[in-house]
Amino acid sequence: MKLIFHGAAREVGRSCIELVTQDGSFIFDCGIKMDPEGLQYPQRMDDLTGVKAVFLSHAHLDHTGALPLLKHNDSKVKVFCTKGTARVTDILLNDSYRIDLIKHHHPAYTQLDIKALEDQMIFLPYRKQVEEFGMKIEFFNSGHIPGSCSIKVNVEGTNILYTGDINTEDTELVMPADTNYGDVDVLIVESTYGNREHEPREEVEEKFIDHIVKTTRRGGNVLIPVFGVGRAQEILLILNKYHFEVPIYLDGMARKVTDIMINNCMNLRDPAKIRTAYRSVREIRNKNMREIVMRQRGIFLTTSGMIEGGPIISYLKRFHNDKNSSLLMTGYQCEGTNGRMILEEGYAFLDGLKAKIRMEYQKYDFSAHAGMTDLHNLILKVKPKKVIINHGDEDEVLALQDWCAKNTKSKVYAPKLNDNIEL
Ligand SMILES: [Zn+2]
Structure with a gap:
């Protein structure tokens, strides 16, 4: 039995790990990576021979973006995920397909492939062990976003636990990760932090709240770029605890996602609270409404989180020269994105033109990933025989590898792209 790393190996993006057993191959996550050359897919998706099933940890595109290639390449394998992940993935894939076309990225599949995926999905709730393909499969809430899970499989006498993206700390939106996995021999752990x-x-x-209040008091507007899945709802819940002198507007695909989460995701802390927060904001449903509200003052919450497309671009075009206004980023900004360029150089590309950002800008760390000590504590609690570190920039991966070597008895691995690990 072995693992092959087709992505997220000393990088964040295109998560895709293949477990090769006597009975065939199983794939954990199927993501894409965006880099300056365009969309990067895991190579294994080109030829799916021998693949028996796919297990999905959560709906973010760096874990699901290559899924439509299953259908496109004629594979009928089942995709195991939570119901919430399935519903949100559908929206995200359709949304990104549209944006990719606008940006001339040309996805390697068609919109029909996304639609057809529905028939291949098998929903699995948390903590319900099922037996399929001669292996036991069980999902645990991973506390990262609504519907997210860590995946445990028992195969050929070995317990393998793939954390996916995990958060062991409390947030407004979801319950912290359930880490009572039982015996684990091999732990594949993310290392974003x-x-x-x-x-x-x-x-x-x-x-964050201070910054908003100061901005609105001096007559400025507040732009908050958010990831549509998870971060938008978390920030909504936070904003709803305070009173501001200007209205809060919600724009972009986060609107649709919020509804679906309330009805389908089992790890929400308080669905009723999300519903209330959602009702208290004003929704922007189209371009005309957007034009009208931009002439007024407000707090604008919208996608995309890294300022790479979506309505945030329209708002930024309107307000980037206004020194009274503020742009408040709420999460990780990947290299090569407008978000990262603004933070490092004070510029962004708006409709292809490099524009100086004169409004105030600042990043706030509302990350939904376990921090360094949380990861250490997780590894100490699980006590696996083998720790395999993925989903992190090289520095983060190597630092965690070094810590494991010094502080645990586990054998530690930090695979590079296409590396194999014999189990
Ligand atoms: Zn994620």
Whole structure:
């Protein structure tokens, strides 16, 4: 038995790990990566010979974006995921397909392939063990976003646990990860924050709210780019705890996602609270409404989170020269994105033109990933024989590898792209 790393190996993006057993192959996640050359798919998706099933950890595109290639390449394999992940994935894939076309990225599949995926999905709730293909499969809430899970399989006498993206800390939106996995021999752990701590959440929240209040008091507008799945709803819940002198507007695909989450995701902390927060904001449903509200003052919450498309571009075009206004980023900004360029150089590409950002800008760390100590504690609790570190930039991966070597008895691996690990 072995694992092959087709993505997220010393990088964040295109998560795709293949488990090769005597009875065939199984794939954990099927993501894409966006880089300056365009969309990067895991190579294994070109030829799916021998693949028996796919297990999905959550709906983010770096874990699901290559899924339509299953259908496109004529594979009828079943895709195991939570119901919430299935519903949100459908919206995200359709939304990104549209944006990719606008940006001339040309996805390697058609919109019909996305639609056809529905028939291949098998829903699995948390903590319900099923037996298929001679293996036991079980999902645990991973606390990262609504519907997200860590995946445990028992095969050929070995317990393998893939964390997916995981958060063991409390958030407004979802319950923290359930890490009572039982015996684990092989732990495949994410390492987005393998070498960094998060600032305490209360402090981040206080500074974030202060920044909003200062901006609105001096007559400015607040732009908050958010990821449509998870972050938008988390920020909504936070904003709803305070009173502001201007209205809050919600624009982009986050609107649709919020409804679906309330009805399908089992790890929400308080669905009723999300519903209330959602009702208290004003929704922007089309371009005309957007034009009208931009002439008024407000707090605008919209996609995309890394300012790479979506309505945020229209808002930024309108307000980037206004020194009274503020742009408040709420999550990780990948290399090569407008978000990262603004933070590092103060520029963004707006309709192909490099524009100086004169409004205030600041990033706040509302990450939904476990911080360094959380990851250490997780590994110490699970006590696996083997730890395999993925889903992190190289520095983060190597730092966590080093820590494991010094502080645990586990054998540690930090695979590179296409590496095989014999189990
Ligand atoms: Zn994620």
